[in-house]
Amino acid sequence: xxxxxxxxxxxxxxxxxxxxxxxxxxxxxxxxxxxxxxxxxxxxxxxxxxxxxxxxxxxxxxxxxxxxxxxxxxxxxxxxxxxxxxxxxxxxxxxxxxxxxxxxxxxxxxxxxxxxxxxxxxxxxxxxxxxxxxxxxxxxxxxxxxxxxxxxxxxxxxxxxxxxxxxxxxxxxxxxxxxxxxxxxxxxxxxxxxxxxxxxxxxxxxxxxxxxxxxxxxxxxxxxxxxxxxxxxxxxxxxxxxxxxxxxxxxxxxxxxxxxxxxxxxxxxxxxxxxxxxxxxxxxxxxxxxxxxxxxxxxxxxxxxxxxxxxxxxxxx
Numbered sequence: 001x002x003x004x005x006x007x008x009x010x011x012x013x014x015x016x017x018x019x020x021x022x023x024x025x026x027x028x029x030x031x032x033x034x035x036x037x038x039x040x041x042x043x044x045x046x047x048x049x050x051x052x053x054x055x056x057x058x059x060x061x062x063x064x065x066x067x068x069x070x071x072x073x074x075x076x077x078x079x080x081x082x083x084x085x086x087x088x089x090x091x092x093x094x095x096x097x098x099x100x101x102x103x104x105x106x107x108x109x110x111x112x113x114x115x116x117x118x119x120x121x122x123x124x125x126x127x128x129x130x131x132x133x134x135x136x137x138x139x140x141x142x143x144x145x146x147x148x149x150x151x152x153x154x155x156x157x158x159x160x161x162x163x164x165x166x167x168x169x170x171x172x173x174x175x176x177x178x179x180x181x182x183x184x185x186x187x188x189x190x191x192x193x194x195x196x197x198x199x200x201x202x203x204x205x206x207x208x209x210x211x212x213x214x215x216x217x218x219x220x221x222x223x224x225x226x227x228x229x230x231x232x233x234x235x236x237x238x239x240x241x242x243x244x245x246x247x248x249x250x251x252x253x254x255x256x257x258x259x260x261x262x263x264x265x266x267x268x269x270x271x272x273x274x275x276x277x278x279x280x281x282x283x284x285x286x287x288x289x290x291x292x293x294x295x296x297x298x299x300x301x302x303x304x305x306x307x308x309x310x311x312x313x314x315x316x317x
Contacts, residue, residue, distance in 0.1 A: 007311040013301050020297065021091065024111060027130050033087040033113055038076035041067040044272030046075060049260035052097035053269060069095035072290055073112055075275040081114055081286060082278040089113035102305050103235060105313050109293035118287040120226045120242040124203050127230060127238060127289060131201055139201035147204055151192045156184055156208050157222040181210040196231035204229050215241035232299050240289030247279035
């Protein structure tokens, strides 16, 4: 029996995607944000205990060389910033292993941009302006702490580990963990995020310190990470940071993420030393954000599955 060869997305969605990309480029051009292009292949990657890279090998000069397909163009784009580029953006394909489902595909499209001298609040303003040009008005804001306490009645920054473990167990986490970040992620994904942005887009900001990733830490008590995410209809659409510029702190975080990966039975990720050298040379103070193009298309088209907004997604048939 022959397999279906036609695209999954209908012609209306294919046209909508084209229109969306045109509006994004117009938006960036009006703000003099330069479009750049960087490679998908990299010798190193950004260690993240929750994201698995796709690796491959190439035959170069008679020997095999291993590469990662990027999970985000972030490292290359920050190298451009460190080299002297001003505001930049990119629309690229990115790749993540072991991700497939209603909201996930191993290959998908990402819009990412960086703004020197912006913090995460300034960049939320600009993302809000982009949403407005797409007909998605009235985006609201709330802190991670307020949302977490509203749905779970516990402070995510100060709650004892035992309280988080008890809550997670009640919600079905069968293996007790002393990993605070994992517990918060589990609780958030089960009881908080499905409720966010149901009436209008919602920016959630100031995430827990243990979930800082590549974001700066605040000078408040308790410490929070200067990070935000955008939610629409319970879907995470964007992830942004007031970017960390300290190379030593960034290396320590990467090493911690690799330790978490090993503890969870995952392969260690080779750190991108070119990126680390760029941080050492000096990354300008900036904020950056990544937006999933397909999830944004799902919102704009009313589709409920990511396959319905992609021409040729990977399927299990």
